[in-house]
Every structure is written in C-alpha cells, then in structure tokens.
Amino acid sequence: MSDRLPGFSTLAVHAGAQPDPTTGARATPIYQTTSFVFNDADHAASLFGLQAFGNIYTRIGNPTNAVLEERVAALEGGTAALAVASGHAAQVVVLQQLLQPGDEFIAARKLYGGSINQFTHAFKSFGWNVVWADPDDISSFERAVTPRTKAIFIESIANPAGSITDIEAISTVARKAGVPLIVDNTLASPYLIRPIDHGADIVVHSLTKFLGGHGNSLGGIIVDAGTFDWSTGGKYPMLSEPRPEYHGIRLQETFGNFAFAIACRVLGLRDLGPALSPFNAFMILTGIETLPLRMQKHCDNAKAVAEFLAGHPAVASVNYAGLPSDKYHQLARKYAPRGAGAVFTFSLKGGYDAGVNLVSKLQLFSHLANVGDTRSLVIHPASTTHSQLDDAAKIKSGAGPDVVRLSVGIEDKEDLIADLEQALAA
C-alpha cells in the first residue's frame, strides 16, 4: 500500500466519510440526536476526561459534523477542524483560546462588515482589543505589534471588493511577532487558495458561503494547521497550562499538533455553546462534494461579468482581481491561479442613486445580504452590510456610496450579462 496524495476533487468527495458500519449507508447519515449512550460508567468517565475517542453530546461533537470537520481539514491541509454554528461563532471560539482580557489582536481593515462590527463592538466587552492594519501596507502590521498582541487576522480574498491579501508577507510578520496568523478563507474556499500552504496557522470559514454553496444552511469552521508551538513563554495558557476543568490536562502536551482544534472544541464550543445542527452539516457536506465544479464555474462567470462591466459606459470602475488591469492582479496570479473568486465590486458613474436604480431593475440577480450562493446576488454595501461604518471607514473598507457588490452565481453567463445590460440601460 503506497502513500500517495489524492487530488482535491477526490478529497472533496471522500475525506472524512465512510460507509456506515451499522447499516452500510453510503451517504453520510444525519445523526440527529442530542446524546450518545455510554458502554458503562468507566467509558463515560474516559470520554468526559478526554481519554477516549467517542461521542457524548452534540454540543461537543456529533458524527455527521465530524465528517464535515475532517473533510474541510483535509481540503485545507490542516491537522483537524471544528465545525460551529456560523462564521461569526468560529471567530469568537478562536479568539477565546488566544486572548485574555486586555490583550490585542491585529486585523486587516478590509474585512466583511459583520466582522468589523464584531471586532469593534462585541469583542470590546470581552476586553479583546482590535488594532487595525492596512493589508495593502505590510509595514502597518509590523507597526501594530505590541507585547499584548496575541494574533493577526486577515481575509485571503477580502470582502467586499475581492482584493487579494499577501498572506506570505503577513505570515512573516506574525512569525516574527511570535503570534499565530488566522486567515478567513471564506471567499476563496480551499479550491482557490489554501492559506496553510502560505503560512497560516489557523483558517476559519463561513461554511454558509461557497463551501455549502447553495444558500440554504448556516455554518462555520475552524481549521488547525498544526504549525504553531503554543508552549512558548506561557503566552497561550489555554493551550499550555493545566486545565482545571479537565483535571489538570495540558492540551498541547496531550494532543500535539491538533491541540488548538481540541481547545476550540472542549473549552470553546463546550462552554460557549454555538453548536452546528447535524442537518446543516449534512447539507454543507453535500455542497462540498461539488465545490471544485461550482467554484470554477463561479470564477469563469465572474470574469466574464467583470469584463462586460469594465467595457460598459455607465460603469466608472470595476474592482476584480481577475482583470489584468486590476491592482491585485499579480497577487491573484500568485495566490489564486484558478480564478480570482466570484465576489467583487464596481462603481457607477451615476453614484448612489444609480446603484439603487440598478439593484431595483435586476431580474436574475437577487438583492440580499449573502455571497457564495448558486444564484447570482447583488447588494449595495453602503446601505446594508457596511451601513454601521462611518463614511470614511466605508471608503477605507471598499464600500463607498457609489459601490455595488456582486456575488456571481453558476447560471449561464450570457443570461447574467443580459440582465445587467437591461438594468444598466434602464
């Protein structure tokens, strides 16, 4: 039996799944149960003490969710993963393992508006202080490092404008600072970019977007790269120090290169509670089986739509890294050679009013606050996803008043272009 690495599409279909031992079911069953029966008292004690492999309660782990976790870990090239209720939940659980009250983390200024809100407002009440840096100026990350810095957070392809982040350059800053690099890989999916290959220590996703891919199920996931040494300097006590809630177990010592994923499960998910429904895990798993096919079509359609818009007289500018003229095109060629994703923005010469008019005239594009659906989507970020930011912050994050964001679906591209054409003409 030789050791060989199967291709991405094989892993997307098979990783983590096997026929059910009891029934022979080939599709992954939905284990829609809250709890699991113990063999005996000793088995129960072993499971509660993290000494044996197995299931206790769906807030800590579930067999359907476990298939999803292993599959995404395999696709990202990580050692382990933990699925949670949403992308936002993933971010809370990750930072809970890394930050104590009064600590800081550095985040790229170009992020999903919901993350900017979460970091700025919700995390403030936990005493987790975000320090913003500019992903287009790597030295701004270096300057932001202090003795209280515990992590750096970026998006691989950044919302809303689809800009590409130089992951390797920022991972160098993180390594020098002795902190883990967290990469939100939602808009790229591992089909386009595998951040661990470029120096990420932790990858998070909103599974709701391209991985699930059908706009039907919320979910989030945390992938442990197994690359970070948590034991140095007592900087990460959740990983390196004896845990009183587990009779003094030290997680890094016990679980080695997947200790971070275990910490997220047994200290984060167990105590904070954002468990993923097994039904949602099943829906997302089914979506992942076709990720390579869908993602390529998303990218090919997005490029065609971006090219059409770039040549249209009503359009002032198009921000799509797949266009050779784009500021991020070289980074896109390096990090995402299969395609620059399917979420991007453009601005209209007619400004805010023209944006509102376009959205109201479109027949195929749906006006809603999501991305990464099979269907094509459109939104005006300034009045929706990024509306809580002030005007200067809106422009800095790429969501100025004249900007329209598209998430290009997997319909026929000719129909998408025709829809935009009629809406722009109206």
Next chain:
Amino acid sequence: MSDNKKRQAMNHDAYPDNYIRGILNSVKSIAMVGASPVNVRPSYFAFKYLAQRGYDMIPVNPGHVGKELLGKPFVASLSDFGRPIDMIDIFRNSSHIMPVVEEALTLDPLPKVIWMQLGARDDAAAAKAESVGIKVVMNRCPKIEYGRLSSEISWMGVNSRTLSSKRPPAPTQGMRLSLNRMSVGGGDTAASDRAAKNKSEQS
C-alpha cells in the same frame, strides 16, 4: 533496498504511514517506561487505550513497584520483564531518553521498536538504536497514530489522512481495528511536519 539503506533514509520529521502502520500491525507486547497510575496523565490513558486494543501492556516505573496498572503489575526496569518485548514506549522527557535506550540495547533479544512519546525526541539515542536494526519513532503518540490510521480519531474532527470506501465492521468493545485504509500520504499535513522540522532544527 537493503535494511541499512532504509534506516539511513528514515526521516524523523515526517514518517510514512506505512512505517507506523507496519509497527502497530506487527508488535504484540509493549513496555511503557514512565507509565503513570494517575488517571489524568497521558501515559495512563495511552496505556489503557492500547490495552483495550489488544496489546500486551507492561507498565515500567520504579516508583510504583508492588502496585498494578489496570491489572498489570508495575516492574522497576526494562531488565525485569523476564521475557522478550516487541516495543518500548518511552514516556519521559527528551533529556531522559538516552539511559532508557542504552538499557534497552542490553536486552536479549533486542526489542523491535523504540517509540518516544509526543514531545520527546533524542536523535543521538535514535541513531544508536537504529544502528542495531531497531525501528525508532519519535515525537508521536501510539494511541493517536492507532486512532488516526483506523480513523477512530476522526470522531474528534481530526484529519486521519486516510480514505476508505469499505464498510467497517460494527464496533464492539475492545476490538482490534483495521489500520489498512488507503493512506493519503501525509503530504496534506506537510505544513505541520515542516513546522516541527523547523523547531527541531532551531533547538
């Protein structure tokens, strides 16, 4: 390829799955040096797990002679077994490995495998053992590796780096699990192996 060449090629930063699989499929008796009777220590639950999977386990710890670990009497040292042992699993810090390996090399017959626990690594001791034909594994946990290759560990969201389209037998308590799944090369966790290599080069 001769055995000698094979030994020279062993990369202790990233073991091929077949190497680990071959060891776990072939050894029957395992002496665990540093086994602890304290039930929250990793050595205790690795000992318990391997015993449940059918390995003939012997706890070695001079501080606990006269007591038992899960029904097996503690012995003081490797020379106190009075019978051949297939594998020595060392639950000691890196700085305490060499004397254990030196003692293991005085045994007749020699053990087939010396395994150093997660976090423990001594390349000089490894080279000494390999020079007399003993297979060495460092900085790994046999419980984790058994769980990974059988995919039992997948229940915790761990990437087993194996695939199988076969229907496994319905599990019963204490059964041996098949480790013969299709391996996906370890290449997909290369980032973790590279990080471990960088760390060992720096230290």
